[in-house]
Amino acid sequence: MPELPEVETVRRGLQAVLEGARIARVEARRPDLRFPFPEKFSERLTGKTITALGRRAKYLTMYLAGGPVLICHLGMSGSFRIEMSDDSEMPDNSEMLGAFYHERSKNAVHDHVVFHVVSPKGVRSRVTFNDPRRFGFMLFSEGAPDTHPMLAGLGVEPTGNALDGGLLASLLKGRKSPLKAALLDQRLIAGLGNIYVSEALWRASLSPLRESGTIAKPGKKARQQSDALAEAIRAVIADAIAAGGSSLRDYVQTDGSLGYFQHSFAVYDREGEPCSKHGCGGHIERVVQSGRSTFYCRTCQM
DNA sequence: ATTGGCGCCTGAAAGC
DNA sequence: TGCTTTCAGGCGCCAA
Numbered sequence: 472m473p474e475l476p477e478v479e480t481v482r483r484g485l486q487a488v489l490e491g492a493r494i495a496r497v498e499a500r501r502p503d504l505r506f507p508f509p510e511k512f513s514e515r516l517t518g519k520t521i522t523a524l525g526r527r528a529k530y531l532t533m534y535l536a537g538g539p540v541l542i543c544h545l546g547m548s549g550s551f552r553i554e555m556s557d558d559s560e561m562p563d564n565s566e567m568l569g570a571f572y573h574e575r576s577k578n579a580v581h582d583h584v585v586f587h588v589v590s591p592k593g594v595r596s597r598v599t600f601n602d603p604r605r606f607g608f609m610l611f612s613e614g615a616p617d618t619h620p621m622l623a624g625l626g627v628e629p630t631g632n633a634l635d636g637g638l639l640a641s642l643l644k645g646r647k648s649p650l651k652a653a654l655l656d657q658r659l660i661a662g663l664g665n666i667y668v669s670e671a672l673w674r675a676s677l678s679p680l681r682e683s684g685t686i687a688k689p690g691k692k693a694r695q696q697s698d699a700l701a702e703a704i705r706a707v708i709a710d711a712i713a714a715g716g717s718s719l720r721d722y723v724q725t726d727g728s729l730g731y732f733q734h735s736f737a738v739y740d741r742e743g744e745p746c747s748k749h750g751c752g753g754h755i756e757r758v759v760q761s762g763r764s765t766f767y768c769r770t771c772q773m
Numbered sequence: 774a775t776t777g778g779c780g781c782c783t784g785a786a787a788g789c
Numbered sequence: 790t791g792c793t794t795t796c797a798g799g800c801g802c803c804a805a
Contacts, residue, residue: 603783607799657799657800763797
């Protein structure tokens with residue numbers, strides 16, 4: 472599931488091909504994804520030069536010279552695929568060609584948007600957005616994307632130094648909701664999803680069931696806990712971005728896919744397995760909070 | 774103001 | 790074995 476680290480990995484992959492490139496043509500193969508495509512979607516992109524690729528939380532931003540900013544969200548199942556026009560993936564073995572085309576047409580059902588681009592050196596590429604579940608979307612922002620209604624209310628990025636124990640405590644102070652729900656709330660911290668919330672809480676030895684406000688009370692103990700949680704969130708995100716970056720290099724060379732990558736997780740989807748925290752001896756449990764799975768170890772997470 | 778729950782959508786996996 | 794049901798989850802929206 473694309474959370475912040477996966478989106479950042481996709482951004483880096485796209486940046487290599489798209490930054491400085493000119494959009495020659497855009498195909499939108501259906502009228503909508505999660506939302507209808509904006510008015511004159513293809514027309515407004517065609518002919519524009521892409522100046523930069525950015526990211527805010529789980530949103531990708533594509534900056535166009537003299538034009539709007541394209542905001543993209545991958546939803547649950549969105550991915551980008553990059554293909555050079557020479558199509559080096561095509562097998563030269565004729566026996567494999569049938570299977571190749573069969574597989575390609577099967578996957579192409581969910582190819583919803585195709586960007587045809589030309590690099591400054593004249594190299595042509597296709598960048599295809601594929602999204603089986605269509606929870607993704609693309610919108611234009613006329614001004615700075617941070618002011619777009621969709622992004623304006625987002626909380627602090629868990630990258631960099633902004634999120635420390637003090638800020639986290641101020642965000643959680645007085646909240647009755649469980650920590651799991653608070654960390655999923657994009658208005659507080661922007662970019663965490665179901666997987667990394669479980670991972671961060673496990674690293675910080677804090678229970679996802681615990682009332683958020685209790686780690687923001689006055690006193691040394693609560694302060695240590697909010698410090699630990701802020702540090703765990705930043706570390707889990709930084710580690711995942713690093714892992715995505717290393718898998719990205721290999722992945723792009725083989726088939727151009729820029730989706731998300733299966734990292735190894737300490738607790739996520741590990742129900743029943745022993746807790747890997749040194750000396751713990753507990754086991755990972757799955758509980759459901761607000762209809763979503765949470766994985767944690769009740770022995771070491773308090 | 775906060776918080777919890779639903780629905781969107783498809784494919785994989787589990788259940789009968 | 791083959792059909793049906795459940796589950797996965799980001800996020801806007803609604804309701805309490």
